[in-house]
Amino acid sequence: MNLPAEDLDAPRIPLHVHARGLALGVIATVAFLYALQWSRNFLVPVLLGILLTYTLSPLVCLLERWRLPRLIGATLVIAAILGGSVLVVDKVQGEFQSIVDELPTAGHKLSRLLSDRLHGGGPSAIQRIQDVAAELQQATAGAQEKRAARRATPPPTTSESFPVMNWIWAGSMGVMGFLSQATMVIFLVFFLLLSGDTFKRKLVKLTGPSLTKKRITVHILEDINVSIQKYMLMLLVTNVALALLMWVALRWIGLENAGAWAIVAGLLHLMPYFGPLLIMVATGVVAFLQFESLQMSLLVMGVSLAVATLIGTVVATWMTGRFARMNAAAVFVSLLFWGWLWGVWGLLLGVPLTVIVKVVAERVEGMEVVAELLGE
Secondary structure (H helix, E strand, C coil): CCCCHHHHHCCCCCCCCCHHHHHHHHHHHHHHHHHHHHCHHHHHHHHHHHHHHHHHHHHHHHHHHCCCCHHHHHHHHHHHHHHHHHHHHHHHHHHHHHHHHHHHHHHHHHHHHHHHHHHCCCCCHHHHHHHHHHHHHHHCHHHHHHHHHHCCCCCCCCCCHHHHHHHHHHHHHHHHHHHHHHHHHHHHHHHHHHHCCHHHHHHHHHCCCCHHHHHHHHHHHHHHHHHHHHHHHHHHHHHHHHHHHHHHHHHHHCCCCHHHHHHHHHHHCCCCCHHHHHHHHHHHHHHHHHHCCHHHHHHHHHHHHHHHHHHHHHHHHHHHHHHCCECHHHHHHHHHHHHHHHCHHHHHHHHHHHHHHHHHHHHCCCCHHHHHHHEC
16 A cells, blocks of 8 residues: 655654553652651651751851851841740730630621621522522421421430530640641751751762762752752742731721731731732721622722732742742642642742752753743
């Protein structure tokens, strides 16, 4: 049979698929993902401790250059951070307490306001559906009464209090778990700061006697060090600036507990893309409950979105582009992946982990594809 000329001239790429190697690769990938998910409670505090150590290491080195022993320098840095956190929490404790006290009545108030809005302009679709449901209920009332008469009335029990106690117990266990992990992170940061560059020298030594491998390892560790320090500095600058701008804007609008909501906005902004959306919705709901006005709610949401756009899109993107040179789409996909794997902690750690993967991929032979996908 004669083939067309264009089919004969078309270039063909030979595809050689090693079935056994492909199957082993898929199994190894699934096992690796399961191991990451299973060891989340161990890996998350360790990674947080390592990132905080990269951030605080320049301060300890500065104190060491001022002739302070490393033990005293690390102790002073940790004590200063803990003391500052306690002071900030003490300043806004009343505002957070006010928010917690208003939570029980906030749901009822929001339901009432929404109901008034939906039914204020005549019969709405929801009201018509409720009317139809009422007619159906009246039509079946007789049959329901007959069936209820045949059944014995169940004795009253006090089991309704058990779910409340379960919620209280679950909440207390969650707080205890958070405090225990925070304590682990603090001790880990202290010991890593105390060790200095000990682990760096050990990693270089483990690469073998080859000077080329040692040089590549040193370059990788230096690039990771610089990239993580710049990224954490960018987070510090942008989140503090966002919290201050949110505090000024919310105080100007007249929103209650503006300081507490500004701190929450700064913390949620640690999660790229998703954090600003959460704080926009939260402040909009709070404004609607306080002012009972849809216009004021939209104003607060617009201000929150404007501040997050200014800090996140302009400042953070500019600073990230200067040191990371990463593809925004690839970073977003990596955030989705780490968020799916580790939840909120994955959203917080996704960008630093992606930065580390990119730095390693640029230096290690065979990972050029990964570096190209993550790069600009």
